[in-house]
Amino acid sequence: xxxxxxxxxxxxxxxxxxxxxxxxxxxxxxxxxxxxxxxxxxxxxxxxxxxxxxxxxxxxxxxxxxxxxxxxxxxxxxxxxxxxxxxxxxxxxxxxxxxxxxxxxxxxxxxxxx
Amino acid sequence: xxxxxxxxxxxxxxxxxxxxxxxxxxxxxxxxxxxxxxxxxxxxxxxxxxxxxxxxxxxxxxxxxxxxxxxxxxxxxxxxxxxxxxxxxxxxxxxxxxxxxxxxxxxxxxx
Numbered sequence: 001x002x003x004x005x006x007x008x009x010x011x012x013x014x015x016x017x018x019x020x021x022x023x024x025x026x027x028x029x030x031x032x033x034x035x036x037x038x039x040x041x042x043x044x045x046x047x048x049x050x051x052x053x054x055x056x057x058x059x060x061x062x063x064x065x066x067x068x069x070x071x072x073x074x075x076x077x078x079x080x081x082x083x084x085x086x087x088x089x090x091x092x093x094x095x096x097x098x099x100x101x102x103x104x105x106x107x108x109x110x111x112x113x114x
Numbered sequence: 115x116x117x118x119x120x121x122x123x124x125x126x127x128x129x130x131x132x133x134x135x136x137x138x139x140x141x142x143x144x145x146x147x148x149x150x151x152x153x154x155x156x157x158x159x160x161x162x163x164x165x166x167x168x169x170x171x172x173x174x175x176x177x178x179x180x181x182x183x184x185x186x187x188x189x190x191x192x193x194x195x196x197x198x199x200x201x202x203x204x205x206x207x208x209x210x211x212x213x214x215x216x217x218x219x220x221x222x223x224x225x
Contacts, residue, residue, distance in 0.1 A: 042118065042200070042215030058212070090157060099204040099213060100145045100164075105157040 002026050006091050006106030013081040013113045021076040021109050023091030029104070031094045032074040036060065036087040037108075043090065049074055081113045117141050120201055120216040127223050133188040135219045137201030140182065144204050148175050148186050151198040151218065160186070160199075191223045 007022045025032065033048035045058030049068040063085060065077040074093075078085060091106040092098070119138045127133050137146070148161040161168050161175040163184075168175050172191075177184040188195055201216040 040217065042217050043202070043213075044215075045212065088155065092157075100162070102159040102162050103147065103149070103157075103213075104159065105149075108155045108157075110155075 004091055004093055004104050004106040006089075006109055008109060009107065011109060011111050013078070013111065015081060015083060015113060017081050019078050019081065021078075021089055021091075021111075023074045023076065023106060024072050025074075025091075025093040025104070026072065027093065027095065027104065028071060029093035029095045030071070031096065031098050031101075032068065033058070033092050033098065034064070034066065034074070034076045035090045035092065037090060038087050046076065046089075078111075081111075083113045085111065086113045087111060117214050118201055118203055118216040120199075120219050122219060123217070124220045125222070127191050127221070129192060129223055129225050131191050131223075133191050133195075133221065133223075135186045135188075135199050135201075135221070137184045137186070137203075137216055138182060139184075139201075139203045139214075141203060141214070143179075143182075146177055146184050147202040147213070148184075149200040149202065151200060153197065157200070188221075193223045193225050196221055196223050 004025045030051045034046040035043040037043050044060050047066040049055045052071050055066050089109045092103045094101045094103050117140050121136045145164045151157045172189045174187040198218040198220050200218045202213045
């Protein structure tokens with residue numbers, strides 16, 4: 001049982017480049033979300049989805065896009081990378097409202113923007 | 115304004131000690147999560163609770179809704195318990211998935 005799979009594990013980008021962080025889950029979870037983790041701060045919600053075709057912004061959405069064409073996949077796109085987007089990114093899923101059901105996390109993507 | 119406060123920020127213990135990590139919050143909640151982040155970075159959900167107490171192996175989580183406080187206890191601590199422990203609660207408003215996370219408590223258990 002793979003759970004939540006994130007790729008890549010590490011990425012270095014130059015300012016202005018674009019890239020997509022991949023996230024896939026095989027648990028048929030409706031809820032998926034992207035968080036970023038920065039030193040000295042708690043995890044912060046970037047975007048989330050309550051089901052295929054439905055996405056919404058979280059606390060820190062600027063500079064990121066998402067789509068949810070299938071239940072399994074929830075990619076995060078950086079349109080024009082900036083040094084402020086250097087962070088560790090986590091994808092998570094849950095079968096119900098994540099405020100009231102356990103979260104399943106991917107292993108994270110460490111992104112550096114130079 | 116920090117809506118979720120964890121204490122202590124860092125904790126060093128000797129193997130076998132009883133450990134308590136605290137989480138205080140200022141918002142109304144429907145549930146509180148305790149998470150464990152391993153030194154390698156992966157995050158695992160330990161508990162989700164909305165009242166009372168839950169136990170899993172050597173880990174116990176309690177919550178007092180009236181006092182807006184939760185504790186995570188580890189009995190007979192072991193070096194493999196070394197990790198960052200994170201508390202998360204529901205935030206303001208009706209946004210789905212709007213959890214607010216504490217900054218974490220870094221635990222180091224020495225053999």
